[in-house]
Amino acid sequence: MAKATAYISYGRLIVNGKSVLNFRKIGSFVGMVLRYLILIGISYVILYPLIVKFSSSIMTRTDIWDPSVLIIPKYPSWNNYKLALRFMEYPIAFWNSFKLAFSVSLLQLISCTLVGYGFARYRFFGNGFWFALVIFSLVIPPELILIPLYLNFRFFDLYGLMPLLAKISIFSKLPAEGFNLLGSAWPFILPAIFASGFRNGLYIYIMRQIFKGAPRELEEAAYVDGAGPFRTFFRVVLPGSVYGLVVVFLFSFVWMWNDFNLTSFYWPKGKLLPIMLNDLSRNVLGDQYLHAPVEASLVNNAGSFLLILPLLLIYAFLQRYFVESIERTGLVG
Amino acid sequence: MKRFRLTLRQRDNLYGYIFILPFVIGFILFVLAPVIQSIILSVTEVTVTSTGFTTTYIGFENYYFALRVHADFLRQLVEVMGIMLLNVFWIIVFSFFAALLLNQKFPGRLVFRIIFFLPVVMASGVILQLEIQDYMMAIIGEQVVENYAVIDPQVMAAFLMRLQVPEKFMEYIAMAVDGIASIVNSSGIQILIFLAGLQSISPSLYEASQVEGATGWENFWLITLPMVSPLILTNIIYTIIDFFISTSNSLIQLIRDTTTQGAGFGVSAAMSWIYFAAICVVLGIVYLIFNRLVFYHD
Structure with missing residues (x-):
């Protein structure tokens, strides 16, 4: 009788000349299971609050105190949404928020793209210095300049120019102490035009990296054909970097749409969604809102969902750009 | 008519500055001017009147008040630093790990990527x-x-x-x-940056190492990690900044409350400057430590 042989070679257990076990296959199978377990676990962490938020937004009081109800309410109702829609003045607030976020992010996109291109393609004197200032503007805490900016927008006189201008006859109608720009969209629009709004340093950085990674040959061809720098930029460079533009626009739109920090400071009475949401439970419940945490929470959840719903829809449409952009543009240089 | 011609260097200077002009103006008006005003505010007492605001110079009293008199400021500053260190460490580890997972090819990758970037969209x-x-x-x-x-x-x-x-x-x-939950929810952008870095590693490196008989483990330590190490530094710095300037940060809330209902503009400006100095120190130390460890490809 032949002796039974068993040995391991190339990751296989071989008994009597036959491969019985393939360790590599087992290993990759275990790896796959582990990977899915981890991914699903993390997805659960991300999605769970969303699910709870949504389910409790369609709950009623009885469901909350019913211990058998965890996620799916027994008496679902849209009542919280009706309240939230009415007291947030949703259509008006939505339109105002949209106008603000859209115009600000469009302006930021234009200015940051131009600036990013300048940094990426032209070796002008002081390039490194100005780019260091871009990073500086990103690093300083907004609180540091918030107060002076607040005062400047409250008494906006073009940094001392206006009193001088007012002496000239055509401008004599200008108020000498300056305009009050608070309570309007101007404190957001003006910095956006000049690429110095909230986190604009990040957008400049992203656009610069994108243009640096793009091939120069197309632009050189355009120059040879007689196009000037601006024509080249708009006709040749921009169409080639659509993915990057979408990502920057999406970032900037989302941050402006959700922003409560600056809007509550510059425009506290504005009918914008984050501000209306912050006051929602107080408006719905009147003076009682502190003593009725359940009702407040229910209606707040509905309101929060109404705030992020448009973003979720936009993300659903643009996620292809978002997820793929990394591969196409090479955000990193 | 004689045509006006520029040398290459003049052309670069001219168009370079035309392109970055918006930032130059914006920086002077909306960053530099407020920064200078904020320095001035931090050494003065501010009174708002109907036609503007007046300031009286009081020296370093505001700084003294913030550091020595204010009950909470110093304690919160130290606390925020501690929380920051903990958060940054876990966010970097998690986002790198997540990027490695999402970078592999497997069925359902797109769905997971969409879910992982969801927090970026919803952060409010x-x-x-x-x-x-x-x-x-x-x-x-x-x-x-x-x-x-x-x-x-x-x-x-x-x-x-x-x-x-x-x-x-x-x-x-x-x-x-x-x-x-909070770590997962604040890692969206870091995952994005790491993922971009992983994508940009040339596959030929891995092919070459495979020919030499390297294992996946060795590939990770000798190729993947060094190649993305500049991004680890970028991400650490981004995370620190993101944490420091986020509104959920209790110190930012404290500074803001001081502005609107507490000791006033001057003190809160002084607090902001102390805070900014602390951030700069942290960023400087982090940069010095990690820049030695980073491998630059070119």
């Missing part, structure tokens, strides 16, 4: 604030843990105590576990 200051105030959800959360959790955290803690695990270490783990 006002919702966060509402959640902090939300008593009901806190109660429900406790109920769920009591009734449905497989391992009761308290039992778990008692068990670890029995094993004589050092208490400091346990606290650290407990904080990390408590913070998983």
Whole structure:
């Protein structure tokens, strides 16, 4: 009788000349299971609050105190949404928020793209210095300049120019102490035009990296054909970097749409969604809102969902750009 | 007519400055001017009048007030630093790990990528604030843990105590576990940056190492990690900044409350400057430590 042989070679257990076990296959199978377990676990962490938020937004009081109800309410109702829609003045607030976020992010996109291109393609004197200032503007805490900016927008006189201008006859109608720009969209629009709004340093950085990674040959061809720098930029460079533009626009739109920090400071009475949401439970419940945490929470959840719903829809449409952009543009240089 | 011609260098200077002109103006008007004003404010006492505001110079009294008199500021500053170190460490580890996972090819990758970037879209200051105030959800959360959790955290803690695990270490783990949700939710952009870095590593490097007979483990330590190490530095710095300037940060809230209802503009400007100095110190130290470890490809 032949002796039974068993040995391991190339990751296989071989008994009597036959491969019985393939360790590599087992290993990759275990790896796959582990990977899915981890991914699903993390997805659960991300999605769970969303699910709870949504389910409790369609709950009623009885469901909350019913211990058998965890996620799916027994008496679902849209009542919280009706309240939230009415007291947030949703259509008006939505339109105002949209106008603000859209115009600000469009302006930021234009200015940051131009600036990013300048940094990426032209070796002008002081390039490194100005780019260091871009990073500086990103690093300083907004609180540091918030107060002076607040005062400047409250008494906006073009940094001392206006009193001088007012002496000239055509401008004599200008108020000498300056305009009050608070309570309007101007404190957001003006910095956006000049690429110095909230986190604009990040957008400049992203656009610069994108243009640096793009091939120069197309632009050189355009120059040879007689196009000037601006024509080249708009006709040749921009169409080639659509993915990057979408990502920057999406970032900037989302941050402006959700922003409560600056809007509550510059425009506290504005009918914008984050501000209306912050006051929602107080408006719905009147003076009682502190003593009725359940009702407040229910209606707040509905309101929060109404705030992020448009973003979720936009993300659903643009996620292809978002997820793929990394591969196409090479955000990193 | 004689045509006006520029040398290459003049052309670069001219068009370069035309392109970055918006930033130059914006920086001077909306960053530099406020920064200077804020320095001035921090050494003055501000009174707002109907036609503007007047300031009186009081020297370093505001700084003295913030550091020595104010009951909370210094304590919170130290606390925020501690939380920051913990958060940054876990966010970097998690986002790198997540990027490695999402970079592999497997069915359903797109779905997971969409879910992982979802927090970037949903991050909203006002919702966060509402959640902090939300008593009901806190109660429900406790109920769920009591009734449905497989391992009761308290039992778990008692068990670890029995094993004589050092208490400091346990606290650290407990904080990390408590913070998983917040770490996952603030890692979106870092994952994006790491993923971009992983994508940009040339496949030929891996092919060459495979020919040489390297294992996946060796590939990770000798190719992947060095190649993305500049991004680890970028991400650490981004995370620190993101944490420091986020509105959920308790110190930012404190500074803001001081502005609107507390000791006034001057003191809050002084606080902001102390805070900014602290950030700069932290960033400087981090940069010095990690820049030595980073491998630059070119």
